[in-house]
Amino acid sequence: MDSYLKNIIQNIPEKPGCYQYFDDKGIIIYVGKAKNLKKRVSSYFSKRHDSPKTRILVSKIRDIKYIIVDTEADTLLLENNLIKEFQPRYNVLLKDDKSYPSIVIKNEYFPRVELTRKLLKDGSQYFGPYANVPSVKTLLEFIHKLYPIRTCSLNLTPEKIAEGKYKVCLEYHIKRCLGPCVGLQTLEDHNKNIESIKEILKGNTNLVSDNIYSMMLELSDRQEFEEANKLKEKYLLVENFKNKSTVVSSIKYNIDIYSYDEDESSAYINYLNVHNGAIIQAYTFEYKKRMEEPKDELLALGIIEVRNRFGSKAKEIVVPFYPDLTMEGVEFVIPQRGDKKKLLLLSTQNVRQYKLDKLKKAESLNPEQRSVRILKDIHKDLNLKDLPTHIECFDNSNIQGTNPVSACVVFKMGKPSKRDYRHFNVKTVIGPDDFSTMREVVYRRYHRLLEEESPLPQLIVIDGGKGQLSAACESLKALGIYGKVAIVGIAKRLEEIYYPEDSIPLYLDKNSESLKVLQHLRDEAHRFGITFHRNQRSKNQVKSELDNIKGIGDETKRLLLKEFRSVKRIKLAKDEELEKIIGKFRTALIRKYFEDKNS
Incomplete structure (x- = not known):
C-alpha cells in the first residue's frame, strides 16, 4: 500500500457511512457500507484475503473516498443508490426485471384502472407489482364487474364533456360503464367507486364488503328492493372474491x-x-x-x-x-x-x-448447460475427482440360472449413448453366480478398452451392493486401473450408494437429479440386459426344439414361427394346419421328432 492510501486511511473517521474505491483511471470499482468506516476500510489492507476476487480488487485500488451518514439504514440506502448509479465492476448487480405488471389508477378526470408495466411519476397511484399477468387480469375483471367504470381513453374534462362531442359506446349499453362522457355519471359518484377500488387493491376487502352490506340493509329498510338487490349481487361478488384470494389469517397482519x-x-x-x-x-x-x-x-x-x-x-x-x-x-x-x-x-x-x-x-436456450449442471451435481454429490462426462453401468441377468448375460450401458454428457452399449455372454461362470459374473464382464470390458487404447470412463456404476462392487473392484485391480477410475454401487432396496472399501453407504435426496441419473443408468442397463437375455433364451429354445430336426431348415423354421409364434403351438397344431404351410413330408418329420422325444 502506497503512502497516499495510508494517509487517507489514517484520517477516515470511525463513523457509519459509505466508501468508494477508484482505479488508476479514476473509475469507481467498488462501493461499500460500514458501521465503522475506518475499521472496515483498514481491514482490506491489513490482512490476507482468502478470496482471489478480493485480492484482485485490493491490488487495483488507487484512491478512496467516503461519505458519512447518520444511521446504518442510511448507509444501506446510500450504498444502494451509488451502486445503481455507477454500477461498479466488483459490486453486486441488481438484475431488475421491469416486466412485472402493476395496476395503475390514472391521475385524470374520471380515473381509469388499468394494467401497466411502466411506473411514471405523473401523479397516478400504482399497486403491485404482481407475480404474473393472469392474476392482474383476474383482479381487474373482478373490479370492472363490481364497479362499472370507464375503460376508454377520452379526455373527460368538464369542458370537453360540456361540448357534447362524445357519444356513449357499447360498454354503456352492456352496463359496464355509466356514461360519464355524456354527463350521465358525476365525477363525485365515479370517485366514490375509485375509493372503494383502492381499498380492494390495498387488501381491505372486509371494509368494502361491510360498506356494501350496510347500504343494502338501508335500501331494504326503505323498501327500495330493486336497488338493494343490485347491492346484494355486489356483496356476494366481493365475498366470493375474498374466499378465492390469498387470505393468510383472520388476524389483521x-x-x-x-x-x-x-x-x-x-x-x-x-x-x-x-x-x-x-x-x-x-x-x-x-x-x-x-x-x-x-x-x-x-x-x-x-x-x-x-x-x-x-x-x-x-x-x-x-x-x-x-x-x-x-x-x-x-x-x-x-x-x-x-x-x-x-x-x-x-x-x-x-x-x-x-x-x-x-x-x-x-437451459432451454442452451441444452448443454443443463447437462453440465447435472454432471457438476454428480461430481459434487459423489465427491468425484473428475467431471463424469463418460459414465458406464453394468447389470447381470440370469433368470432361474439360465443363459447368464451382462449389459454395459454408456452415458455421455448425462445422456444415453446407445451406439456404445455392449452386451456380454458370460463364458467362465456356470450357474447363477452374480459376483463371478460381474468380475468377468468388468475385466473383459476394460481389458478390451485398454488394448484398443480407448478412453476410460470417469465413473463406473455397478448395479448391486457391496458384493457386486467388490467383485468389480477386483477386476480393476487386476488391470491396474483401480483408483484411476471412480466406481460406485447402487443397491435397489433403499437406493443407497456404496463406495469401495467403505461399509457405510451414501443416501442421496430422493428428488436429487444426481440420483435420478444413477437410477436412469441402472434401469437402462437392466432393460438392455433383460432384452438381450430374452433374445438369447428364445434362440436357445428354438434351436433345441426345431434345429435338431433333420430336414427342417431355416426357411421352414421361419414360416412355422411366423404362423404359430412358439414351439408349443407347433406341437399342438393339427397335421392339416402344418401341411398347408410346409407340406406333408416336413410335417411328418416334425411329428415323428416330437413323438420320439415323448416316448
Whole structure:
C-alpha cells in the first residue's frame, strides 16, 4: 500500500457511512457500507484475503473516498443508490426485471384502472407489482364487474364533456360503464367507486364488503328492493372474491416477508407484502454477485431496495435469517411456527421457483448447460475427482440360472449413448453366480478398452451392493486401473450408494437429479440386459426344439414361427394346419421328432 492510501486511511473517521474505491483511471470499482468506516476500510489492507476476487480488487485500488451518514439504514440506502448509479465492476448487480405488471389508477378526470408495466411519476397511484399477468387480469375483471367504470381513453374534462362531442359506446349499453362522457355519471359518484377500488387493491376487502352490506340493509329498510338487490349481487361478488384470494389469517397482519436463495453467481430475494391478513404484493429480484458477498449483507441490501422502491412502512419484517441491518422502529422476526412461518414458507417457495424458472429458461436456450449442471451435481454429490462426462453401468441377468448375460450401458454428457452399449455372454461362470459374473464382464470390458487404447470412463456404476462392487473392484485391480477410475454401487432396496472399501453407504435426496441419473443408468442397463437375455433364451429354445430336426431348415423354421409364434403351438397344431404351410413330408418329420422325444 502506497503512502497516499495510508494517509487517507489514517484520517477516515470511525463513523457509519459509505466508501468508494477508484482505479488508476479514476473509475469507481467498488462501493461499500460500514458501521465503522475506518475499521472496515483498514481491514482490506491489513490482512490476507482468502478470496482471489478480493485480492484482485485490493491490488487495483488507487484512491478512496467516503461519505458519512447518520444511521446504518442510511448507509444501506446510500450504498444502494451509488451502486445503481455507477454500477461498479466488483459490486453486486441488481438484475431488475421491469416486466412485472402493476395496476395503475390514472391521475385524470374520471380515473381509469388499468394494467401497466411502466411506473411514471405523473401523479397516478400504482399497486403491485404482481407475480404474473393472469392474476392482474383476474383482479381487474373482478373490479370492472363490481364497479362499472370507464375503460376508454377520452379526455373527460368538464369542458370537453360540456361540448357534447362524445357519444356513449357499447360498454354503456352492456352496463359496464355509466356514461360519464355524456354527463350521465358525476365525477363525485365515479370517485366514490375509485375509493372503494383502492381499498380492494390495498387488501381491505372486509371494509368494502361491510360498506356494501350496510347500504343494502338501508335500501331494504326503505323498501327500495330493486336497488338493494343490485347491492346484494355486489356483496356476494366481493365475498366470493375474498374466499378465492390469498387470505393468510383472520388476524389483521400488516407485515413484510422476505426469503432468500442463491447459487454460485446470483442471489435471489422474494418479497411479500401482507396487509390486513391478505397478500397484496409479490416481487422477486436477483443480485448478480461480483465478490463473495455474505448473504446477510445481500438480504439487507434487498430490504432497503424494496422499501425505497415501494414505499413500505411495515414495522415488522419476517426473515429467514437476520440481515446485516438495524432500522429504528422496525422488528425483524424469524418465526418458528404459526401463520408467519407459513408465510415465510410461501415466500421461500416463490424464490425457489423463480430461481428454477430462470435456470430452466437458460437451459432451454442452451441444452448443454443443463447437462453440465447435472454432471457438476454428480461430481459434487459423489465427491468425484473428475467431471463424469463418460459414465458406464453394468447389470447381470440370469433368470432361474439360465443363459447368464451382462449389459454395459454408456452415458455421455448425462445422456444415453446407445451406439456404445455392449452386451456380454458370460463364458467362465456356470450357474447363477452374480459376483463371478460381474468380475468377468468388468475385466473383459476394460481389458478390451485398454488394448484398443480407448478412453476410460470417469465413473463406473455397478448395479448391486457391496458384493457386486467388490467383485468389480477386483477386476480393476487386476488391470491396474483401480483408483484411476471412480466406481460406485447402487443397491435397489433403499437406493443407497456404496463406495469401495467403505461399509457405510451414501443416501442421496430422493428428488436429487444426481440420483435420478444413477437410477436412469441402472434401469437402462437392466432393460438392455433383460432384452438381450430374452433374445438369447428364445434362440436357445428354438434351436433345441426345431434345429435338431433333420430336414427342417431355416426357411421352414421361419414360416412355422411366423404362423404359430412358439414351439408349443407347433406341437399342438393339427397335421392339416402344418401341411398347408410346409407340406406333408416336413410335417411328418416334425411329428415323428416330437413323438420320439415323448416316448
